[in-house]
Amino acid sequence: MSTETGWGAPVVSAVSVVAYALAMIGVAVACWIGIFLLWGVAIGPDSALAAATAIAACPALALGYVAVSMDGNPTLAMAAYVVCLAGATATFLAAVWATVFLFTVIPLGFDAAATVAGLVTLALAATAAAVSVGALTAVGEATDWTLAFRMAVAILLLVLITIGFLAAIWLVAFVLSSLFVGPILGVYAAGGITVLATAVLGYHEYTQVASIEQRADATPTTADDLPGIHATTTKVAAQLGVPMPTIAISETHAPEAMVVGFRPSEMHLILSYGAVTALTDAQLEAVIAHELAHVANRDAMVMTAVSAPVVLADGLRARVRDDVWLHGGRERDDEEWEPPAERPDPDEEWGDDEIFGPNDEWRTMTQPSKSDDDDANESDGWLISLVLFVVATVAWVVSRAITAVLSRARETAADRTAVEVTGSPATLAGALRALDDRITQTPTRDLREVASVSSLSILPLEPMATDPGDPDSIFGRARNRLHRLRVRLFRSHPPTERRLADLETLERERR
Incomplete structure (x- = not known):
């Protein structure tokens, strides 16, 4: 049975419209009930009916x-997203x-306390309702609502x-603080x-990240x-x-094309020799239009803001992991290191890894012996570190997967903006095919060298298609499944085949 022609298409369309209508009614009813209850508790039941x-x-x-206002009827995907949006909003409130x-x-x-909490939540709910109305009416009819x-x-x-994530950190801090200062x-x-x-984790992570342009080895x-x-x-x-933007060229065969920077006035467009030599002039224009579409859409600012939970959780994971390795009885063997023959001059070489080792092993070795009380405190600290590590890992995995979804959406939006600028979906599709072919031809070693900037490029530069295990063994098959799951969860770009199919659809619509 085909859903493209015949009687199948009207049935699917009717089901989609009904599902969307039911989702809209359900959202309105749930909103009314929630506001009515909050208003009644915080302000009083007299005016709750009208306010709700x-x-x-x-x-x-x-x-x-x-x-x-949309072009065509609502889809089942839109109805599902409306329900998810309503559920996420209710959970947030x-x-x-x-x-x-x-x-x-x-x-x-x-x-x-219930009154104050109700008033704050009501204010947020009313603000969210007003902002949603203003945003939806301001974006225009040409918006891809899905x-x-x-x-x-x-x-x-x-x-x-x-x-x-912050609530879990607060809970651990509350348990420890209560032991000393009371609940x-x-x-x-x-x-x-x-x-x-x-604040410390966020500041440390954002200030310690090296310049993307330096990591891409690009020259203005x-x-x-x-x-x-x-x-x-x-x-x-x-x-x-x-x-x-400032145009910088990267001397690599990997086909890089990206914009980096936080504000539009400070953007750098990075292109590699591999990308420039793989494209025709028209295809290069389409790629540049895609990258500058990210600037017009403020994607750098958006993705920096929404990546906050990933950065915070990853920073905490790294620090707790180091703490567990250094103080939990496990040794790090990242590199060989020999302690110095004599104590260094702190005014001249204090903090040098060659003196103190990559993880301050020299300082650890020169600490006085620990008492039983110190060992007990260290055991308690190791348990707390383990709890924080689990919390941070869960937050990191979930937030990174959600951020990947948002990143894929931004790539789709940039593709459509580029098509509007160039007027040719086929040209951008040809550029994506050419770059994808160049990625396939690029040695895996070269791709790994630019993996740190892969998520920013027009196409992912990681060797995602490479199977990490032997398919003939049980462990190899398990590793392959985990590899595919990781790609599916954390992929920063839509599959190239899907992007090409979307561009082909746009090309047909323009004929």
Whole structure:
């Protein structure tokens, strides 16, 4: 049975419309119930009916506007994303209520804390409803609503992961603080520790990351060096209304094409010899349009912001892992190291890895012997570190998978913007095929050298298709399955075949 022609297509369309309508009604009803209960507890039941009706009408009207303004009928995917978006929003508001309540119940009492938590949550709910209406009506009728809903769901889920991750850190800090200062002061001490730890981890991670341009080994160029590329980039930048980026060329055969930077005025467009030599002039223009579309869409800023839970969780994992390795009875064997013959001068060479070892082994070796009490404290600290490591690992895996979903959505949006600029989906499709062929021809060693910037390039540069295990053995098959699962969860780009199919669909629509 075909769903493209005959009676199958109308049936699928009708089912999709009904599913979307039911999702819209369900969202409105759930919103009404939640607001009614919150309003009744926080303000009183007298005006709860009118307030709940007014606020619940906002998402209903917004979803109705989407249905009538889009090109075609709503799809089953849109209905599913609406339900996911509503569930994530409700969970977020519940987390806000619980957080405010826990921080105010001790000083204010149960009833007053419930009132304060209800008022804060109501304010957020009303703001979210107003923002949703304004955003949906401002983006225009040409929006890909399925893509927009998917991105909204991803962002909300990342917010929830961040809240859960910080809540777990707060809980550990609260348990420890309560032992020393009591439960009342422990609440606020744990809050301060959580905020401080988050700030330190975030600052450390973002300031310690090396420059992407340096990692890509790219050299800035001028218009005299590459007049053709500079002229094409200037034209595309003017079409998209973005500042002219600095163009840097990477001397590698791996086909790199990426933009890096946080603000549009500071963007660098990095192209490799491998990418430039693999493309025709028209294909190179399409690739440049794709990359500058990221600038126009503020993707660097968006992805930096939403990657916060990944950065925080990964930073905590790294530090806890080092703590467990150094103090939990395990030794690191990253490199051979011999302790110095004599104590170094701290004014001259203090902190040098050649003196102290890659993980300060020299300082560890010169510490005085530990007492039984120290061993007991270290055992307790190792257990706490293990708990934090598990929490951080779970947060890292989930948040990285969600960030990958959002990254794939941004790549799809950049493809469509590039097509609008060049007017030729076939040209961008040809560029993707040419770059994909060049990646296949590039030695695995060269791809591994640029793996650190793979997620930023127009196509992933990692050798993802390589099977890491022997398919004839049980362990090899298990490793292959894990490898495919990792690729599916953490892939930063949509599969190239899917992108080509989407571009072919756009090409047919333009004929």
